Amino acid sequence: MKKDKKPLRNIPQIGKLLEDPFFMEIQKDFSREEVLFGIKNSIEEIKSKEIGEMDKESLKERILKETLNFLKYPFRKVINATGILIHTNLGRAPLIKTEKEIIENYSNLEIQLKDGKRGERNSLAEKILNYLTNSESSIVLNNNAGAVLLLLSTFAKGGEVIISRGELVEIGGSFRLPEILKESGCVMVEVGTTNKTKISDYERAINEKTKAILKVHQSNYRIVGYTEAPSVEEICQLAHKRKIPFFVDQGNGLLFEIEGFSLKEEEPILNLVKKGVDVITFSGDKLLGGPQAGIAVGKKDYIDKMIKNPLYRALRPGKETFFYLQETLKYWLKKDFKKIPLWKLAMEDISKLKKRAKKIQKESNLDLKVEEDISQFGGGTTPTYNLPSVSLKLEAKNPEKVFRFFLEKDPPIITYIKENYINFNLRSIFEEEDKIIIKRLKELKENENL
Structure with missing residues (x-):
């Protein structure tokens, strides 16, 4: 007889569950409405999965466990033991721990404190961004895809944008650059081949419909071997000679070189500005170490037109983004990078990591291996750059079960x-x-089922 993989018949009635002693107990910490919310979501979760046959008591225990998980609410702190510092699934870069009084209360988001008149929220970060990148002007948006969308919608709508075939990237979450170009209302003109693009390819593609040349950072992949690509200076010279704007979607926010980190594949934003690029877009979290945001820096005429685009209002961020970006940029200004959590992790000395690993190994009293390992920045940056690291390795008979523990x-x-x-x-x-x-490892040791 075929087993019922969706045991709907054995699921207890919601009313009876609410009166059950175990569920009554958790109503001491949560309201009846919250517990009801948790139960309903738990049952829907069970219905959606093929969990095999379960009796009523086992199902009740499962619903109780799932309800407690739901009542912790979805958005929670986690400990990142993956070695990926900018982890998209874990909220990207960790943020600066600071006083939250500003974002929890009213603030001067759009008011000028010198005269009480209405201000522009973008001015909160503009001056420090301009100073750090040597740019004429800057703008902050909700993410880098939004920055690229606004840039192209403002200057290339209805026209053609030239881009190298080797730069038609797809990154996490199925984000594809060609789709952004399409949504911005421009026509993408591909030049060169996947591995080789010459300056003459760009030149031949220019016509009366050309609105811009766009160079895109390759993000989380590299093409190596038989390759060729013109320099930023060459493209810039050609674009300006033909009176066409030249934009760079750099992706990562490495504002300038940081001592001790040879990130040769990641050209700093400061360098791109100095080379004459009209507008550069990048993320507020990738290497910069701030909140998820899109930032565009460059020549004032271009940035001013982007701000005047009605689409800007739909893409501008809230006060939380400006607050955390401002706090992060302060430490870039001071060059006090260890105060930025992302860079604190990246700069931790390998000898200290080994010392910490041995302490965890000793205090947990488990058979843990301490081994040298590697780590990466992640988030679509520096795919070939490895940070030296140390890992604790725990052998498990059922690794999936221990992972879930x-x-x-x-x-x-x-x-x-x-x-x-x-x-x-x-x-x-x-x-x-x-x-x-250490505490969780000790609990694991005491768990006879694992």
Whole structure:
């Protein structure tokens, strides 16, 4: 007889669950409405999955567990043990811990404190961005895709944009550059081949319909070997000679070189401005270490027109973005990078990581291996650049079960499985989180089922 994989008949009635002693107990900490919300969501979750046959008591336990998870609410802190510092699934770059009084209260988002007149929110970050990048003007948007969309919608709508075939990128979440170009109302003109594009390819493509030349950072991949591409200076010279704007979607926000990090593939924004690029777009979190945002810097005439575009209002960010961006840029100004959480993690000395790993190994009293490893910035940046790291490796008979054990804790610990080992890469773990990992490892040891 075929088993019922969706045991709907055994799911208890919601009214009876609410009166059940276990569910009554959690109503001491949560309102009846919250518990009802949790139960309904838990049942929907169970219905959507093929979990096999379960009796009523087992189902009740499952619903209770799922309800408690729902009542913690979806948006939660996690510990990142993956070794990927800018992890898209984990909220990108960690933010500066600072006083939140400004964003929790009224603020001067759009008021000029010198005279009480209405101001422009973009002015909150403009001066410091201009100073750090040596640009004439700048604008902050909700993300870099939004910045590119606004840029092309403002200057290339109804016309052609020239781009190298080797730069038609797709990054996380199925974001494809050609789709952004299409949505902005311009026609994409591909030049060159996947591995070789010459300055003459760009020149031949220019005609009366050409509105701009766009160069795009290759993000999370590289083409190596038999390759060729014109320099930024060459394209800039050609574009300006033909009176066409030249834009660069750089993606990452490395404002200028940071001592000790040879990120040769990531040209700093400051350098691109100096080379004469009209507008450069980049992210507020990738390498910059701030909130997710889109930033455009460049020549004032171009930025002013972008601000006047009605689309800008739909793409501008809220006060939280400006607050965290302002706090992050302060430390770029001071060159005090260890105050920026992303760079604090990246700059942690390997000897200190080894010392921390041995302490966790000793205090957890588990058979953990301490091994040298690598880490990456992630987030579509520096795909060939590895940061030295140290990992704790725990052998598991059932690694998937152990992975879920850490995932279900509060806060959840996001590890990864490799060759039957649960891995904790310390490069992406803050030192103050070590004690939580030790506690969870001790709990794991006491769990006879694992």
